[in-house]
Every structure is written in C-alpha cells, then in structure tokens.
Amino acid sequence: MTSTLHVDSVTKDFGSVRAVEDVSFTVDEGKFVTLLGPSGCGKTTTLRMIAGFETPTEGRVRLGDHDITMEEPYLRPTSMVFQSYALFPHKTVGENVGFGLKMRDVPADERSDRIAKMLDLIELPGIEDRGIDELSGGQQQRVALARALITEPEVLLLDEPLGALDLKLRKNMQVELKNLQEELGITFVYVTHDQEEALTMSDEIIILNEGEIEQRGTPTEIYESPRTRFVADFIGDTNLLDGTYVENGNAAIVECGSVDVPIDSLSAATDGQSLSVSIRPEKIALGDGAGNGNGNSVTLRGEVEDVIYQGNVAKVHVTIDGTELVLEQQVIDTVNLPTPGSECTISWDQENTNVLTG
Numbered sequence: 001m002t003s004t005l006h007v008d009s010v011t012k013d014f015g016s017v018r019a020v021e022d023v024s025f026t027v028d029e030g031k032f033v034t035l036l037g038p039s040g041c042g043k044t045t046t047l048r049m050i051a052g053f054e055t056p057t058e059g060r061v062r063l064g065d066h067d068i069t070m071e072e073p074y075l076r077p078t079s080m081v082f083q084s085y086a087l088f089p090h091k092t093v094g095e096n097v098g099f100g101l102k103m104r105d106v107p108a109d110e111r112s113d114r115i116a117k118m119l120d121l122i123e124l125p126g127i128e129d130r131g132i133d134e135l136s137g138g139q140q141q142r143v144a145l146a147r148a149l150i151t152e153p154e155v156l157l158l159d160e161p162l163g164a165l166d167l168k169l170r171k172n173m174q175v176e177l178k179n180l181q182e183e184l185g186i187t188f189v190y191v192t193h194d195q196e197e198a199l200t201m202s203d204e205i206i207i208l209n210e211g212e213i214e215q216r217g218t219p220t221e222i223y224e225s226p227r228t229r230f231v232a233d234f235i236g237d238t239n240l241l242d243g244t245y246v247e248n249g250n251a252a253i254v255e256c257g258s259v260d261v262p263i264d265s266l267s268a269a270t271d272g273q274s275l276s277v278s279i280r281p282e283k284i285a286l287g288d289g290a291g292n293g294n295g296n297s298v299t300l301r302g303e304v305e306d307v308i309y310q311g312n313v314a315k316v317h318v319t320i321d322g323t324e325l326v327l328e329q330q331v332i333d334t335v336n337l338p339t340p341g342s343e344c345t346i347s348w349d350q351e352n353t354n355v356l357t358g
C-alpha cells in the first residue's frame with residue numbers, strides 16, 4: 001500500500017489570527033517536499049498539524065486511507081525534528097535516541113541494538129553513553145535525527161533542522177540529509193525559509209505566502225517559471241517590471257514604463273490589463289547574441305549605469321530610458337567588463353520572460 005500524505009483544505013486559526021488558510025497538497029511516498037516561505041507564512045503551523053501538535057480548525061490530514069487529523073502525535077506514523085533539536089539535556093545520547101522505543105515498550109536489548117544501528121547510520125557509532133552537552137551543534141542535530149528516525153516513521157517532518165548550524169556545516173548536512181532520505185526512502189516534509197536550501201534538497205517545493213499556497217513545483221519549475229510576482233521576487237534575484245498588456249495581433253507587449261517587453265499574446269489577458277514580467281539577470285546577455293536565432297529574442301539599447309564585481313560574476317546595471325535592468329555576466333576576464341557610462345545593447349531569449357499572473 002502506498003502512503004501518500006494528504007493535507008486536505010486545512011485551515012488554522014489562533015484566535016483572530018488565521019495562520020493557515022485552506023491549504024491542500026499531497027506528498028507521494030518517498031518524496032522530499034519542502035514548505036518554503038517568509039517568516040510567519042504558516043510553514044511551522046502546517047507541519048505541526050501533520051505531526052499532531054496542532055489540530056486544524058478546518059480540514060483533514062490523511063496518510064493513505066488513514067485519517068490522522070485527530071490522532072495523538074505519538075500514535076501517528078510521523079516523527080518531527082526541530083531546529084532547537086529538543087534533546088533531553090540530562091539524558092545520555094543512547095537514552096535520547098531510544099526514547100521513542102521506550103515509550104512504545106520495546107524491550108531493552110532490542111532497544112540497544114536499534115540505538116546502535118541508528119548511531120551507525122548517522123555516522124556517530126558508539127557514543128551511546130555520552131552526555132548531550134559533550135556534543136557539537138552538528139552532532140546534536142544528527143542525534144536529534146536519529147531519535148526521530150528510530151521509530152521508523154513513514155513521514156519525517158523537519159522544521160528548519162539546520163537553522164542553528166554555521167554555513168559550512170549546514171551545506172554539508174544538506175547533502176547528507178538528502179542522501180539519507182534517498183537511502184531510507186522515507187517521505188520528508190521539510191520546512192525552511194532558505195530558498196537555496198529548498199532548491200538544493202527538494203524533489204518539490206511548495207511556496208507559502210500569508211497562509212496560502214502560491215505555487216508548487218520542482219526546484220527548476222519554481223526558479224525558471226515563477227507564476228506570481230511573489231514567487232519571482234522570493235526565489236533568487238530577478239528583474240521585476242510592472243506594466244500594461246497591449247495586444248498586437250498574434251503577438252503582444254507589456255508596456256513597462258520606457259521598456260516594451262514582447263510576449264506571446266495571452267488568451268486570458270485583456271488589452272490595458274496590469275501585468276508584471278520577470279527576467280532573471282543571468283538570462284540577459286550584453287550584446288545582441290541572445291535568443292535561438294528564430295527571431296524571438298528581445299533586444300534593447302541602454303546605458304551601463306554600474307558594474308558590481310563579485311568574483312566569478314559581475315552584476316551589470318543598465319538603464320533603458322530610465323528603467324533599470326540588472327544582468328549577470330560570468331567573469332572570465334575582468335578586462336571584458338563594460339565601463340559605466342558606456343552605451344550598450346542587451347538581449348534575452350523571449351522564452352525567458354516570465355509573465356506573472358498573480
């Protein structure tokens with residue numbers, strides 16, 4: 001039996017605050033799905049409803065055919081890892097890792113075996129008798145993970161689990177966690193506000209904004225084809241231009257101040273409608289070389305305003321009659337960087353213009 005996780009039309013109110021509004025999504029067994037969004041958008045509350053630490057005001061949570069909406073957290077086939085680790089400071093590593101088994105009355109020798117296997121899995125073998133305060137932050141995080149995994153949950157819920165680690169350790173742990181998830185085949189629902197982390201680790205990302213889902217997709221879909229202004233702005237750097245839709249036969253433009261951005265005509269848009277477009281800086285080239293030779297590239301003349309050197313790349317700010325666009329150029333040789341004040345041509349493949357509908 002496959003155990004797809006279903007979150008069905010879930011809403012959560014805390015008094016007059018609506019933390020989560022009518023959120024629905026499914027996560028197929030064995031997938032790594034991330035809830036991503038800014039602080040306060042409802043990520044943790046959604047996760048806590050799946051874990052059973054909060055009861056939805058409306059809606060249901062199911063695992064396969066099993067409705068777990070009202071089930072006690074410890075009876076659910078879920079387990080949660082917290083940013084703060086939430087380890088018991090006065091218990092040993094072994095007691096911490098084995099806690100869930102003890103609660104389920106697993107006999108002591110089976111417990112010891114399973115604790116040892118878990119510590120092997122997290123590559124900290126033989127540290128059963130250590131105190132929690134003798135461990136580094138990264139080691140504590142692994143122990144927290146082992147404690148959550150030992151009960152063999154079908155779904156592991158992780159709330160910013162790497163948030164307290166320094167950047168280097170965090171990057172290493174991202175890869176390790178992803179590898180572990182693939183090895184174990186457990187469904188992971190991961191919460192973070194760090195877009196790079198989400199892009200690196202997830203099979204799919206669900207973007208939340210003010211308690212509602214903005215967009216769901218693979219990391220590439222989310223990055224390459226944001227559908228709303230919020231998603232385009234939240235993920236990565238982008239050029240966001242607000243304008244007006246103007247039909248022109250089979251083609252159309254979005255008039256954005258001094259810049260006309262050509263797009264395919266949209267059946268859902270009407271002449272004069274407000275519309276925004278986004279173009280990633282790395283999709284814009286200096287010169288007129290962008291596009292695939294089929295004539296559907298966008299070429300504009302402007303002036304280089306500023307060049308910000310960042311090592312491997314440079315951000316080039318270009319103004320087109322007062323409208324600024326930023327492009328990112330690989331730095332192979334600093335001699336080839338443009339000079340502020342010089343005239344320039346910029347171009348991009350029309351396919352890389354994202355029309356934002358929300």
Ligand code: ATP
Nearest residue numbers: 014017018019038039040041042043044045046193
């Ligand atoms: P963060 O990244 O800061 O943890 P989040 O996206 O996880 O944020 P939530 O913690 O789910 O967001 O909070 C969503 C909203 O619900 C916020 O406005 C928050 O203040 C509110 N909220 C969360 N828990 C409670 C609570 N127990 N009582 C009252 N309001 C709450």
